[in-house]
Amino acid sequence: VIILDHHKTALEMFSKDDTFSQNIIKVIDMERSGATIAFDFFIEKLHERYKGSLSPDTYLVKMFPETELSRVTQLFKYIEDADLWRWALPDSKAFSSGLKDINLEYNYRLNPNLFGQ
Known part of the structure; x- marks a missing residue:
C-alpha cells in the first residue's frame, strides 16, 4: 500500500501511529x-x-x-x-x-x- 499525501490531517494521522503494517509506504510532504x-x-x-x-x-x-x-x-x-x-x-x-x-x-x-x- 502506498500513501502519498500533503494534507495536515494525513501527517497527524500517520505520524502518531506506528502500528501500520510494514507493507505500507508513506510519503507525506506538506x-x-x-x-x-x-x-x-x-x-x-x-x-x-x-x-x-x-x-x-x-x-x-x-x-x-x-x-x-x-x-x-x-x-x-x-x-x-x-x-x-x-x-x-x-x-x-x-x-x-x-x-x-x-x-x-x-x-x-x-x-x-x-x-x-
Whole structure:
C-alpha cells in the first residue's frame, strides 16, 4: 500500500501511529502537491526498477517528447500552486479555474493534446 499525501490531517494521522503494517509506504510532504509527490515517487520507482540503468531525468524524456517536457513541468507547477493555495504564479487562479472547467483527461497517453492547449 502506498500513501502519498500533503494534507495536515494525513501527517497527524500517520505520524502518531506506528502500528501500520510494514507493507505500507508513506510519503507525506506538506510542501508539495499530491500531483508532484506522485510524479516524483513513480519516476523514482521506475529508476529503482531498472536498477539505475537510466537516470530519473532520462525517464522523463522517454515518457514525454523532449519538446513537451517543459510544458509538463510548467503544468505541474501550476497544479501545485493552486493545490497548495499559494497563487504565486502569473494567472494561476485563472489557469486553475479553466483546468477544472474543461474536465480534462490527465493521462498523456490517452490525451496527448493535453500539453498543446
